[in-house]
Amino acid sequence: MGLEDKLSKDGFVTAKIDELIRYCQKNALWPMPMGISCCAIEMMAAAGPRFDISRFGSEVFRFSPRQSDVMIVAGTTTYKMAQVVRKIYDQMPDPKWVIAMGACTSSGGMYRTYSVVQGIDLFLPVDVYVAGCPPRPDNLLKALMTLQDKIASGDRKPFSIN
Amino acid sequence: MNIERLELLKSKLQQFEAEYSDTNGSPGFYIDKDSVIDACRVIKNDLGFRSCVDAISVDRFSKKLRFEMIYNLVSIEHNERIFVKVRLDTKSPAMQSLSQVWDSANWYEREAYDLMGINFENHPDLRRMYMPEAYEYHPLRKDFPLMGIPDSIPLPNK
Numbered sequence: 270m271g272l273e274d275k276l277s278k279d280g281f282v283t284a285k286i287d288e289l290i291r292y293c294q295k296n297a298l299w300p301m302p303m304g305i306s307c308c309a310i311e312m313m314a315a316a317g318p319r320f321d322i323s324r325f326g327s328e329v330f331r332f333s334p335r336q337s338d339v340m341i342v343a344g345t346t347t348y349k350m351a352q353v354v355r356k357i358y359d360q361m362p363d364p365k366w367v368i369a370m371g372a373c374t375s376s377g378g379m380y381r382t383y384s385v386v387q388g389i390d391l392f393l394p395v396d397v398y399v400a401g402c403p404p405r406p407d408n409l410l411k412a413l414m415t416l417q418d419k420i421a422s423g424d425r426k427p428f429s430i431n
Numbered sequence: 432m433n434i435e436r437l438e439l440l441k442s443k444l445q446q447f448e449a450e451y452s453d454t455n456g457s458p459g460f461y462i463d464k465d466s467v468i469d470a471c472r473v474i475k476n477d478l479g480f481r482s483c484v485d486a487i488s489v490d491r492f493s494k495k496l497r498f499e500m501i502y503n504l505v506s507i508e509h510n511e512r513i514f515v516k517v518r519l520d521t522k523s524p525a526m527q528s529l530s531q532v533w534d535s536a537n538w539y540e541r542e543a544y545d546l547m548g549i550n551f552e553n554h555p556d557l558r559r560m561y562m563p564e565a566y567e568y569h570p571l572r573k574d575f576p577l578m579g580i581p582d583s584i585p586l587p588n589k
């Protein structure tokens with residue numbers, strides 16, 4: 270039964286407050302585009318008209334971490350950049366989520382070298398990993414849907430922030 | 432490069448005891464590190480090589496004179512390119528900064544300082560280019576492990 274049916278019949282709906290909040294959170298995930306290298310191109314493609322990330326309520330790419338809910342880390346993260354990524358992550362208001370997009374971000378990828386962090390989960394809590402070098406925009410959308418499912422299920426982060 | 436220009440180049444650099452070495456078809460000159468500044472002033476002002484387009488550092492991993500700096504110099508008016516090469520000590524490689532002659536050498540030398548550990552005297556701003564300022568190693572040296580020194584660069588706390 271749809272929401273509109275129920276509203277027009279009864280004039281009200283009942284819901285658990287937790288679920289209501291999660292429903293709102295998951296359908297308006299504003300991304301913080303942490304585009305560091307080539308994966309960011311695919312992230313931009315996902316935001317464009319062809320793949321149209323706004324179908325999932327995430328079209329509002331904010332370039333201020335203070336207005337974002339999910340950070341999409343897209344690119345090779347060096348040790349020097351790790352400080353910046355973490356600083357931006359720390360500025361995002363709770364609740365917040367992280368998508369690690371691409372092989373580099375998830376595991377260092379082909380850069381098995383002294384300057385690249387071998388996976389951003391060494392310094393950030395990651396919710397969804399996306400495979401690929403680069404992942405297609407569809408993969409990013411799939412990650413977003415996975416994250417929405419995760420939020421809807423009430424799955425908490427494995428550890429709290431700070 | 433035509434013969435006359437090459438002969439002119441050789442004769443001008445003779446006073447600095449430059450040692451000619453062909454570099455993939457372009458003239459190259461090994462110059463002693465003590466006279467490189469004076470030689471480069473001549474190369475720039477008298478011979479017209481007004482731009483320094485690149486500087487390369489080499490680690491030969493030999494016991495003596497392990498390091499080498501190679502400067503890639505271009506003369507736009509003559510459509511010519513030469514290389515100036517300087518051999519440097521194994522223990523503490525250092526030379527006069529050629530940014531005193533070509534301003535553009537500034538960042539090339541900073542990069543060589545960062546990644547190869549070559550010290551440039553009288554450089555206006557010798558800071559690291561890529562690695563964090565507090566980093567202690569020079570990653571492009573041949574004795575540096577590929578994965579780096581564990582825990583040498585701090586990561587933010589999780």
Ligand code: SF4
Pocket residue numbers: 306307308309343344345370371372373374378401402403404
């Ligand atoms: S995973 Fe591939 S496409 Fe993505 S940042 Fe790394 S190298 Fe670039």
